[in-house]
Amino acid sequence: MTLSRGLILSSQMSELSPPSPLSNKAAHHHGNLRPALIEAGLGILIEEGLDKLTLRRCAARAGVSHAAPAHHFDGVAGLRAAIAQEGFRIFRNYMLDARNNAGADPHARLRAICRGYIYFAVDFPDLFELMFNNKVIKDVTSLPAQPDTANGYDVLKDSCAPFVAPGTDPVVVESQVWSLVHGFGSLMQTGRFGGLSPDDPCGPLFAPVMALLDQLPVYRDPQSGA
Amino acid sequence: MTLSRGLILSSQMSELSPPSPLSNKAAHHHGNLRPALIEAGLGILIEEGLDKLTLRRCAARAGVSHAAPAHHFDGVAGLRAAIAQEGFRIFRNYMLDARNNAGADPHARLRAICRGYIYFAVDFPDLFELMFNNKVIKDVTSLPAQPDTANGYDVLKDSCAPFVAPGTDPVVVESQVWSLVHGFGSLMQTGRFGGLSPDDPCGPLFAPVMALLDQLPVYRDPQSGA
DNA sequence: CGCTGCAATTTGACACTGTAAACTTTCCAC
């Protein structure tokens, strides 16, 4: 399951290198500047940190002039939102991978996506911070008809479904799980939750904290139908 | 209990207006620039938002030149850390107030401090974001021998004590509670957790989510001794 | 083929920010 971590970043990119219009060689127009800028931003975020993520630096890394990004993003906020959106896609893949490698037991599957959640927060702390920055998250998660598949909420929702009592709002269980795991992911980077180690990437407190979810009763087993 | 909210900010300040050295009239040295800058920063944070919190703006609001803060803080990061530290003091008072207005029941007390936690996040979203910004929180919570009373963790710890099973590490329950409430506070500002209303400041999902903590067994009643 | 039009990119400029150095003022200790 740890195989899912450390993925090659470019293989996760969505907009990156689309059909590539057949030998679009050295067009002065660069061709795909927008995805190139997003990738540059992700690289800066990972290698240099959130405070180094600037418009001009992204432009330089993509090999264009400092004002070029203005034609593809609505200011620096737009660039950050686009990078966050790409981050949510990687984030979702982390949870999907973790879930796919789990068994059929609802509790095991829930723990799995939580582990994927935390793996992502550990692997990309600056990207995680950018994505869940109060300002950015509002923009990204409330985009026009933004589907749950764009931010991974669908994976969480799906894994919470077995624990939803009939006749109750699913968002209750979803909020419980999401709050717990997101709070853990945020606070873990404090250092107060114990140091991380290569063989224990989620820290020694991950399992005990997530044990709180073991008490959730199973109302519906998605495998066996109703 | 809602009395505790909307406190006059200056009354919460710690460094603000110390002994005031007896008619320190119009000293060109301003006297108490450091606390004045912190208060200016808090005002900017509340009135204008986190992105407007700059060294020069704080200096202007305090009525000094733009380079004056350099003599009191280690760059802009130092100013932000100092403001966050002041924020943690207010934050702690929010939890203390909420707890003091609760009864003796351990679960009720725990719910109370969680409500104080969320009240603070709702009242000061930008300050909340600054305080729990991954970069800043590390500085503030890991200051030299920073006691738990400086960031409110002592209040949380105290309220979790009744739920700590004998022979187990208290940090487990503390992490469970803190993760849940902090995650809720962070994610609430997404808008996904339902709109806030004046008479329901924590949103409609607060109670259902915190119900997860009702299952915690009480091992020790602090009122009746062991 | 040459021309126009358009979109992408560049260049230049401006305001704002953080930071450092040099300077000025104020006050305290001696």
Place this chain on the structure above:
DNA sequence: GTGGAAAGTTTACAGTGTCAAATTGCAGCG
């Protein structure tokens, strides 16, 4: 008083976001 440290000011410089005005390269059309 005098020296010196502390507190603030002034000046300067490198980055940053953003805008307006060129400039470049391509596509379509005469």
